[in-house]
Amino acid sequence: MTSSVHPHEVVDGERHLLGHDEVEEVGIDEVGGDGIKWDGSHVAVLAVAEGGDVGSVGHVNGAMSTSMKKHLALPMEWPPHVPFIAVYAGHDLVIAFEKLICTMSYTNCLRRYPVRAIFPYTNAILRASLEKGSPEKSLTDYNSMLRFTAFCPDYRTYVLLLKACAKCSNIYAIMEIHSQLVKLGLLSNQRIVTHLFKLYIDHGRVMEACKLFWLMLEWSAEPFYGNLMLMGFLKCGQIDKAYQIFKRMPVKDLVSWNSMIAGTARNSCLKDAMNIFSKLVNSGLVPDGFSFSSVLSACAQAGARCYGMWVHQLMAELGLEMNHILSSSLVDMYAKCGRIDVAIGIFKTIKRNHVSVWNTMIGGLAAHGLGSDAVMFFREMESEGLVPDGVTFVALLTACSHSGMVEEARQYFEAMTTKYSITPRIEHYGAMVDTLSRAGLLDEAYDLVKTMNVKPDAVIWRALLSACCRYRQTKLGEITVKEIAFQGSGDYTLLSNIYSSANRWEDSEEVWKERKKKGIRKSKGLSWVELGRSTHEFKAGDRSHPDTDGIYKVLHRLSNKAKSEGYIPLTELVSKDVSEEEREENLTVHSEKLAVAYSILKTMPRTEIMVSKNLQTCQ
Numbered sequence: 001m002t003s004s005v006h007p008h009e010v011v012d013g014e015r016h017l018l019g020h021d022e023v024e025e026v027g028i029d030e031v032g033g034d035g036i037k038w039d040g041s042h043v044a045v046l047a048v049a050e051g052g053d054v055g056s057v058g059h060v061n062g063a064m065s066t067s068m069k070k071h072l073a074l075p076m077e078w079p080p081h082v083p084f085i086a087v088y089a090g091h092d093l094v095i096a097f098e099k100l101i102c103t104m105s106y107t108n109c110l111r112r113y114p115v116r117a118i119f120p121y122t123n124a125i126l127r128a129s130l131e132k133g134s135p136e137k138s139l140t141d142y143n144s145m146l147r148f149t150a151f152c153p154d155y156r157t158y159v160l161l162l163k164a165c166a167k168c169s170n171i172y173a174i175m176e177i178h179s180q181l182v183k184l185g186l187l188s189n190q191r192i193v194t195h196l197f198k199l200y201i202d203h204g205r206v207m208e209a210c211k212l213f214w215l216m217l218e219w220s221a222e223p224f225y226g227n228l229m230l231m232g233f234l235k236c237g238q239i240d241k242a243y244q245i246f247k248r249m250p251v252k253d254l255v256s257w258n259s260m261i262a263g264t265a266r267n268s269c270l271k272d273a274m275n276i277f278s279k280l281v282n283s284g285l286v287p288d289g290f291s292f293s294s295v296l297s298a299c300a301q302a303g304a305r306c307y308g309m310w311v312h313q314l315m316a317e318l319g320l321e322m323n324h325i326l327s328s329s330l331v332d333m334y335a336k337c338g339r340i341d342v343a344i345g346i347f348k349t350i351k352r353n354h355v356s357v358w359n360t361m362i363g364g365l366a367a368h369g370l371g372s373d374a375v376m377f378f379r380e381m382e383s384e385g386l387v388p389d390g391v392t393f394v395a396l397l398t399a400c401s402h403s404g405m406v407e408e409a410r411q412y413f414e415a416m417t418t419k420y421s422i423t424p425r426i427e428h429y430g431a432m433v434d435t436l437s438r439a440g441l442l443d444e445a446y447d448l449v450k451t452m453n454v455k456p457d458a459v460i461w462r463a464l465l466s467a468c469c470r471y472r473q474t475k476l477g478e479i480t481v482k483e484i485a486f487q488g489s490g491d492y493t494l495l496s497n498i499y500s501s502a503n504r505w506e507d508s509e510e511v512w513k514e515r516k517k518k519g520i521r522k523s524k525g526l527s528w529v530e531l532g533r534s535t536h537e538f539k540a541g542d543r544s545h546p547d548t549d550g551i552y553k554v555l556h557r558l559s560n561k562a563k564s565e566g567y568i569p570l571t572e573l574v575s576k577d578v579s580e581e582e583r584e585e586n587l588t589v590h591s592e593k594l595a596v597a598y599s600i601l602k603t604m605p606r607t608e609i610m611v612s613k614n615l616q617t618c619q
Contacts, residue, residue, distance in 0.1 A: 126160040135164035139173055155189045162195040171203050178208075187215070197225070201232030206241070213245070223253045230256060234263030239272070257283070258290050265298035268614060270528070271535050273298035274307055286318065289326055296329040302528045303612025304535050305337035324354035331357065335364025338610040355386050363395040371403025390422055397431035401438055409435040423453075430459050437467030442476055456483070465494045474502050527591035528612045529599050538594040545594075547601060554597040555589070 129138040142153075142161055158181060165174045178196060181187050193212055200209035209232050216225040226249040233242035246252070246260055257280040265273040277295040280287055287295075292315055299308035312330060320326070327350040334343035347361045358381045365374040378396055381388065388396075393416050400409035413432050416422045429452050436445035445464055449456050461483050468477035477498040492515040499508035527538045538545070545551060592611050599609040 123154075123156050123160060126157065126164070130160060130164055130167070135167035138164040139168070139170070153184075155186055155192050158186060158192050159195055162192070162199060166195075166199055166202070169203070171205070174199050174203070175208075190216070194225075197228060201228055201235070204232075204236050206232050206236055206238060210241075210245075223249060223251050223256050226251075227253070227255050227259060230259045230263070234259060234267070237267050239264060239267055239269050243272075252283075254285055254288060254291070257285065258288070258294060261291060261298070262294040265294055265301065268301070270298045270302035270304070271537065274302070274304060274535070277311070281314070287314075289320065289323065292320065293325055293329040296326075296333045300329075300333040300336040301612070301614075302530070302535055303337050303610055304528070304530045304533075305334075305339060305610065306530055307533050307535070308333045308337055310533060322350060324351070324357050327351065327357050328360040331360045331364060335360075335367060336612070338608075340364060340368045340370070352384070353386075355381075355389055355392065358386060359389075359391045359395055362392065362399065366395050366399035366402055369402045371399040371405045371408070374399035374403075375405075375408065388420060388422075390425060390428070393420075393422065394427045394431055397428060397435065401431055401435035404439060406435055406439050406441070426454055426457055426460065429454065429456070430463060433460055434463045437463055440467075440471055442467055442471065442473055446476065462494065465498075469494055469497045472498075472502065474498055474504075525591050526614045527595040529595040529609065531599065531602055536595070536598060538591045538598070540591045540594075541589045542591065542594055545598070547598065550601050551594055551597045554601050555593060558593075558597065558600075 125141055126138045129135070129141060138160065142157070158177060161177055162174070165177065174196070181192060181196070186192055193216060197209050197212045197216065200206070200212070209229065213225060213229045226245060229245050230242050233239075233245065242260065242263060246256065249256060257276065260276050261273050261280070264270075264276060273295060277287070277291065277298075280291065292311060295311055296308060298304070299311065312333075315326070327346075330350075331343045331347050334340070334346065343361065343364050347357070350357065352358065358377065362374045362377050362381075365371075365377065374396060378388070378392070381392075393412060396412055397409055400406070400412065409432060413424070413428065416424060416428065429448070433445045433448055436442075436448065442464070445467065449460055449464065452460075461480050465477055465480045468474070468480060477495070481495050492511050496508045496511040499505070499511065524539050529536050529538075536545070542548075592613060595611045596609060599607070599611075603609070
């Protein structure tokens with residue numbers, strides 16, 4: 001046993017044995033339990049690896065190579081035991097180099113062996129480079145092997161190569177390997193195809209992945225592959241294609257349903273998320289915590305309070321164990337659906353030992369403009385021994401912003417660093433800039449932006465630009481515009497509104513021409529209103545609803561009534577040089593007004609109406 005002697009003693013003895021020309025002269029010391037013959041060279045290599053002597057490994061390798069070449073050169077006279085020596089001694093030599101982390105010696109090691117002896121080592125070499133954090137080297141070694149040797153890679157080789165591609169995110173290498181797999185007929189191997197499929201999904205190449213998906217369905221009806229396909233399409237925002245895959249899956253498990261619910265909610269297809277959850281309930285499968293948290297998120301975004309209440313009731317009927325994620329989801333849903341009182345009631349009955357639950361509650365109060373209550377809950381959180389984090393202060397500063405609590409915002413912004421050692425992030429600066437901007441303190445807000453310890457992003461500049469529009473500060477607005485890398489239509493809308501409010505129609509028109517030139521589409525403002533458990537969606541100027549005629553009659557009646565009571569439309573915000581009547585008409589058909597008109601049309605007097613939007617309500 002090598003552990004009973006010093007590594008150098010083993011090597012010295014091996015040098016004497018390997019001085020002979022014939023491999024047969026090397027004594028066979030032991031036959032392993034797996035039937036593999038172990039020779040002296042095998043033992044010597046392992047001993048040297050444990051001793052950490054790179055030079056000794058090279059010496060044993062050289063002696064073995066010289067001894068083996070004579071037999072490997074004559075395939076018809078190949079002694080029966082030589083393949084074992086060639087394969088396993090060489091394999092352990094690679095292991096020895098791995099242990100010594102001599103990656104630069106692999107190629108030199110293999111060049112000492114004849115071509116037929118190289119193949120067993122290739123996968124070990126690729127694996128070694130991969131495990132040592134050198135995926136690019138694995139690909140380089142593979143290309144060298146193709147160029148300098150005649151080995152034929154097997155499916156294990158390609159599994160390793162695909163893992164290397166995953167680590168270095170090389171889509172071109174992935175496609176090249178895919179091409180080689182087709183030529184070698186290895187696409188029948190499920191393991192390889194699965195790895196290739198995942199790589200295409202991760203890189204957003206869903207069409208390539210889709211072709212492999214139909215191939216994989218021929219092997220198995222299990223939902224594993226379908227779930228991967230769903231996640232890939234949903235990740236890329238291709239909801240329609242994901243739904244097509246979902247419908248064609250022969251077997252759907254809970255992961256399939258959850259992926260669709262979460263994916264549609266994440267992509268703002270809120271009605272779809274709720275409809276899919278309803279189908280899940282009727283499918284016979286029992287929703288889990290992830291199902292409920294996902295659909296509650298959709299309810300919160302859509303303001304679907306009635307549907308959310310039904311989901312809450314279903315959770316109680318199933319006796320679902322509440323954790324901080326579900327608790328936060330419930331509080332968030334009721335807060336965003338306008339029932340902050342119910343959110344507070346639930347908050348007081350659940351376990352509050354996790355900071356995320358408190359963050360959700362404070363954020364809900366902030367959204368309702370209840371800054372004083374948010375501060376009170378923050379102090380209660382501190383009294384219960386919980387330490388606020390960065391998210392807590394984003395919610396707290398937002399609460400101050402929405403309630404005009406400028407001095408309190410200043411105090412908490414300072415306390416972040418002095419008391420809690422939290423370094424302000426871009427979100428904290430954004431909330432503070434918004435607080436000052438809303439209060440009309442534009443110069444102070446601009447000074448804060450200039451002295452930030454992080455580079456201000458577009459969100460910061462947009463907050464300032466929005467305030468410039470509100471307070472008609474055209475000069476500062478133009479300065480701010482120069483700092484924004486215009487990306488979305490909202491940036492162009494803000495600048496256009498600034499020019500419109502100053503009656504600079506030509507400048508406003510130029511802004512829209514620039515937007516069209518760059519191919520940037522205006523984000524559609526959507527509004528949702530829930531009647532019963534049905535959610536209705538509207539967009540500006542929408543005439544697709546079955547009750548369009550009734551909606552517009554109510555809308556014009558409301559508009560005339562409001563003007564008779566003293567309402568004056570802010571027609572200067574319409575970024576078009578058109579007549580006053582046309583500007584007023586543009587303001588009349590906003591999506592939230594259509595939603596309100598429909599609710600009045602379909603509900604009894606004094607019924608509470610709640611409208612949810614995907615964008616900020618205009619002035």
